[in-house]
Amino acid sequence: MGLYIFSCKNCGHTDEEMMSYEEIDAFLNSMSCSCGGELTRDISIPRLSLQSQDNQCVHNSNGYYSQAFGRYFKNQMHMYDWAERNGYVRVTEEQADAAIYGQADALTAQDKIAQDWTDNLKQSGGDKVQAAIKTFVPKNLQ
Ligand SMILES: [Zn+2]
16 A cells, blocks of 8 residues: 555646555546646655554644654645655656666665675675775765
8 A cells, every 4th residue: 555646737736645656546547636737646765665554634723744654744735745845755756667667766776786895795704894896986986
């Protein structure tokens, strides 16, 4: 389950829904905004890393509870204002995908360094200085 944000292409109204990733297409195909506008998925990158088993969206006298941020807001607009002021960026699906692939590339690179380190440490008979010299290149030489 994830928290997904949908916005109306016509009026800009946004809503959050908890669902599994596989349900998104069906949701987009079957639902439309109360104004009749077509819905599209908005993605806020930090939300992607947030997981919650709790699928209750709470709206009570305390205000609007955001699963993603784990706190109450006066309303959704207040949440978006707060998110923007605190460095959260709302991006298009394409931008989010690009960011995720970028992260994957960075993680792959990290994995490679970790593997190189292990290999080099073995080859140098456990000499960490020798292994480090082989594994890492100073930034100014790259
Ligand atoms: Zn609308």
